[in-house]
Amino acid sequence: MSSSDSSTSTIAVNFAGGIIPAGDLLAVLAAAEEAGVEQVQLGHRQQLLLAVVPARCKALLQALNTAGLLGETDPEAYPNIVSSYVGEDVFYNAAWLREGVYRDILDLFDYRPRLKINLVDSRQSFVPFFTGHLNFIASDTPNYWYLYVRFPRSGGLYAWPQLVYSEDLAALSTAIERYVLGGMGPATASELAGAWLYAQVSAALPLVQQPVTTPLVLPAFTLPYYEGFNRAGQQLWLGIYRRDELFAVAFLKALGQVCLHTRVGQVCTTPWKSLVIKGIAPADRPRWDAVLCGHRINVRHAANELNWQVEDRCPEGLALKHELVRHLNEEDVRTYQLSFAIKTRPQTGLFGSIIVRRQATRASEQYEILHTRDFNPNSRDFILFRQLVQRESLGWYLAELCHQFYAQLGTVPSEELPPIAADETLTVPPINAVVLPRCRHCLSVYDAVYGDPAQGIMPGTAWQVLAAYVCPTCEAPAADFEWWQEPLAAVGTDARVAS
Numbered sequence: 448m449s450s451s452d453s454s455t456s457t458i459a460v461n462f463a464g465g466i467i468p469a470g471d472l473l474a475v476l477a478a479a480e481e482a483g484v485e486q487v488q489l490g491h492r493q494q495l496l497l498a499v500v501p502a503r504c505k506a507l508l509q510a511l512n513t514a515g516l517l518g519e520t521d522p523e524a525y526p527n528i529v530s531s532y533v534g535e536d537v538f539y540n541a542a543w544l545r546e547g548v549y550r551d552i553l554d555l556f557d558y559r560p561r562l563k564i565n566l567v568d569s570r571q572s573f574v575p576f577f578t579g580h581l582n583f584i585a586s587d588t589p590n591y592w593y594l595y596v597r598f599p600r601s602g603g604l605y606a607w608p609q610l611v612y613s614e615d616l617a618a619l620s621t622a623i624e625r626y627v628l629g630g631m632g633p634a635t636a637s638e639l640a641g642a643w644l645y646a647q648v649s650a651a652l653p654l655v656q657q658p659v660t661t662p663l664v665l666p667a668f669t670l671p672y673y674e675g676f677n678r679a680g681q682q683l684w685l686g687i688y689r690r691d692e693l694f695a696v697a698f699l700k701a702l703g704q705v706c707l708h709t710r711v712g713q714v715c716t717t718p719w720k721s722l723v724i725k726g727i728a729p730a731d732r733p734r735w736d737a738v739l740c741g742h743r744i745n746v747r748h749a750a751n752e753l754n755w756q757v758e759d760r761c762p763e764g765l766a767l768k769h770e771l772v773r774h775l776n777e778e779d780v781r782t783y784q785l786s787f788a789i790k791t792r793p794q795t796g797l798f799g800s801i802i803v804r805r806q807a808t809r810a811s812e813q814y815e816i817l818h819t820r821d822f823n824p825n826s827r828d829f830i831l832f833r834q835l836v837q838r839e840s841l842g843w844y845l846a847e848l849c850h851q852f853y854a855q856l857g858t859v860p861s862e863e864l865p866p867i868a869a870d871e872t873l874t875v876p877p878i879n880a881v882v883l884p885r886c887r888h889c890l891s892v893y894d895a896v897y898g899d900p901a902q903g904i905m906p907g908t909a910w911q912v913l914a915a916y917v918c919p920t921c922e923a924p925a926a927d928f929e930w931w932q933e934p935l936a937a938v939g940t941d942a943r944v945a946s
Contacts, residue, residue: 605641
């Protein structure tokens with residue numbers, strides 16, 4: 448079972464699309480309370496996370512099952528389906544992807560996906576587009592979707608050559624999952640694997656598809672302010688964020704009860720670990736205010752605190768976030784149009800234009816700072832900004848990188864890196880060169896001196912035996928690494944790290 452410490456285990460309750468009926472929320476809370484759980488957390492895939500002592504896990508799972516709900520003891524094995532429904536009629540107005548369409552599609556998923564699935568409207572920027580393995584993005588043609596496949600343990604995206612129909616999304620996802628997890632044949636590069644997958648699935652399923660006649664165009668990233676009471680048409684919506692990521696069970700029970708009393712049928716979770724309640728009648732606002740006041744809930748945090756993602760149930764990452772936010776506040780640094788992520792573990796699928804990643808293989812606590820190409824958080828192309836940064840210096844470097852972002856606004860976007868040939872391999876360097884394998888995409892380095900303990904690779908493990916290795920930052924396979932001569936004179940002979 449997943450856990451952030453040895454004293455508790457994490458049970459996830461997945462509500463597809465981040466849509467939680469108020470009655471189901473109260474049922475989860477009743478089961479949690481019976482198991483001694485006092486606080487609930489939200490995951491970045493819009494799920495509920497319950498930390499329970501191991502002795503009470505079985506009782507909690509049974510109580511959830513009695514209420515007709517399923518608790519996942521391994522949240523990574525069965526990830527929640529993410530959707531942008533939370534922002535519809537709040538941060539933007541959808542063309543055709545309304546609540547009924549979301550629900551109809553989600554109802555077709557009668558199985559527990561093992562791949563990460565995103566259902567996202569192309570008009571919004573609140574929910575990330577490409578953090579799933581199967582990324583369905585609404586096209587301008589009603590009920591047709593672009594599909595971008597990100598293969599597990601791979602850094603690339605494959606664009607499905609056809610638009611797919613809403614009613615086929617669940618069946619298509621099932622088929623792709625069967626092929627991807629069951630073996631992909633000899634192809635490893637994203638384009639080759641994607642073409643093979645498309646041929647296999649198209650031959651096996653009678654899909655309703657349309658040619659892609661116009662390329663996908665995504666909006667520039669801006670994170671809307673998602674806290675407090677706000678007006679949407681004739682109604683209000685309420686956003687609730689908690690600095691410590693903890694929502695008291697007692698508060699959520701009161702929230703669920705006022706939902707029922709005011710005929711608000713559901714609560715939505717966000718990828719930013721916050722809650723959004725839509726459709727509040729202005730006349731009912733005093734009842735909602737009473738709940739917030741009664742539980743001392745603050746709903747007006749600074750915007751530059753809301754644009755961060757931290758791994759689920761990660762006290763270390765959360766503490767670092769607070770330090771960095773405080774530094775940026777003190778220096779009055781602008782962060783509009785930027786988002787940040789803190790990674791302490793590999794392959795956590797976080798979303799951000801600036802990534803702070805711990806280099807945990809060294810004796811001292813050091814970090815690397817990366818940003819996506821053109822600071823687009825939906826990009827999978829990472830650029831190394833600084834390596835071997837001491838914790839106390841992170842805030843200064845982040846401020847410098849923010850200034851660099853605003854300095855480059857209005858300039859021509861940097862050219863795309865040339866494509867890597869499918870048969871291009873890592874050639875052997877000269878014997879007398881001091882070189883290390885480095886990821887072509889994000890410049891993370893593997894050093895056999897330190898290994899990569901986060902992936903179970905012990906110090907002293909030679910690169911040549913790591914055929915199945917994946918980049919801990921961008922998940923690119925070993926085939927996408929190249930030999931790189933380390934500038935030892937610049938950083939000292941002890942500065943090599945397994946990135």
